[in-house]
Amino acid sequence: MKKKPNSVQNIDNISRESERKGQILNSAIKIFGEKGFQNATIAEIAKDAGVGDATIYEYFKNKEDLMLAIPVEFTKELIPQINDHMMGIKGAFNKLRKFIWWWLNYVEKNPGYGSIVLLELKTSKTYVSTEAYQAARSFYQIVLDIIKEGQEEGAVKKEINPYLARSLCVGAMEHIIIRWLLKDRKYPLIQYADELADLLIDSLKTRV
C-alpha cells in the first residue's frame, strides 16, 4: 500500500503497489506460463522471485488469486499500447488488420502471458466474476468498436450482428493462437496475420 518515499524507484512501467509484488508477479507469469497453473508450485515461484513462500500470501490471497492478478496488471497496460498503435490509422478494416497483427505479435513475444490468458485462466471457477474477466472484456471491446465503426462508415455489412461478428474475429484469432501455443511455437505466429485479416475482412465487407 505504501511506496518507498526516498529511493530511486522512479520508473516502474507497470504500476505496482510495491517492488515485492512486482517481483512475485514477474516470476508468476514466467513460471505459470512455462508450466501451467497445475504444475507450477508456489515454492518455485517464491524461489524465482527470491522471497519466502509465505511472503506470496502477504500479497495474494492464494495461488489462484496470484494467477488472476496477472491479466489484471498486464491487460491494463495493453489497452493503451494497442490504442497507441492504432493512432493515425483510418478505416475500420485497416484498424482490424492492425489489431490482428498487433495481438499475434504480442503473444508471440510473450507466450507465457498468452498461455495464461488463453489457456489457464478460463478454468478458474470464479473467472467471470473477477477483474481479470473485465480486463479481457475491455480488451476485446476494441474489436467490437472497430466493427461498429465499420458499419457506420458503410464498410461493414449493416445486417451483421456486431457481437456475433466480434465472436467470429476473436474466436478465429484465439483458435489460431491456441494451436500455436499448444504445438510448435517454432515458426512465427504472425505469418498467419495477413491471411487471417484478409479472410475476416472479406467476411464482413459490404458487397457492391
Next chain:
Amino acid sequence: MKKKPNSVQNIDNISRESERKGQILNSAIKIFGEKGFQNATIAEIAKDAGVGDATIYEYFKNKEDLMLAIPVEFTKELIPQINDHMMGIKGAFNKLRKFIWWWLNYVEKNPGYGSIVLLELKTSKTYVSTEAYQAARSFYQIVLDIIKEGQEEGAVKKEINPYLARSLCVGAMEHIIIRWLLKDRKYPLIQYADELADLLIDSLKTRV
C-alpha cells in the same frame, strides 16, 4: 482386461474394458464437468462411482490421465453420431449448418463434457501428445472435409485456404460455446446456431 463371463453385462453402449472403468468414467465426467479439474477430488469421484479411491489407480495412471480418457471414449462415439445425422444432407453449406446445430445442441445437453473438452483439457501439459488430442482432431476434421467438398462443388471460394477456413468456423463455434459455458447457461445455446451459420456461410460463399 477381463470381462465378467457370466453376468448380464450385455449392452454397454460405450465400448469399455470393464464395468468398473465405465462407472469411474461416468462419475469423472460428472464431477469434472461440475467442478473443473482443479476442484474435483479423486475421493469424490470414487465415492460417486462407488469404488475405493485406490481402485481408480488400477484403471488410470493418475488424475490427469483420468480426465484425458474422457474425450477419448466419448469423442469416438460422437463421430459416428454426427455422421449419422449428416446422412442424406446435400451440399456443403447445408452440412455445415447441420454440424453447427448438432454440436451446439450436443454441448447444451452435455455441458459437463463441453467444459472438459473446451476448457479443462487444453491446460494439460501433455495434451497434444495424447489420444484425446487426436480424437478432437478427427472430430474437427469433419469441418475441413465439408469445406473441401464445398470448394469442389464450387460453393466455397476456391482461393480460401481450407485450413484457415476451418479455424474460422471452429474458432467461432468454440468462442460462442465457451462464453455460454462460463456465463449463464440459462437461455438455449442453439439460439445462436442459425445466425452463426448464416454468417459463416456468407463468409465462405463464392461471389457471383
Next chain:
DNA sequence: TATGAATTCCGAATGTAATTCGGAAGAAAG
C-alpha cells in the same frame, strides 16, 4: 538518535488431497 509501533518477511507447522503399498477377497483351474 533512541524507542515503541507498524509493517514486512519467512521458516516451520498444519491440513488437504493425490498417489502408493500391502494385503484381503474373490474367481479360475486343477
Next chain:
DNA sequence: CTTTCTTCCGAATTACATTCGGAATTCATA
C-alpha cells in the same frame, strides 16, 4: 480344497498449498 491370479481397497505416504508465530526491518515521534 488348495494354488494362483486378478480385482479391490483401507491405510500409509508424499507433495503441496496455506497458516502461524515470531524475527527483522522500517517508520514516526520525541
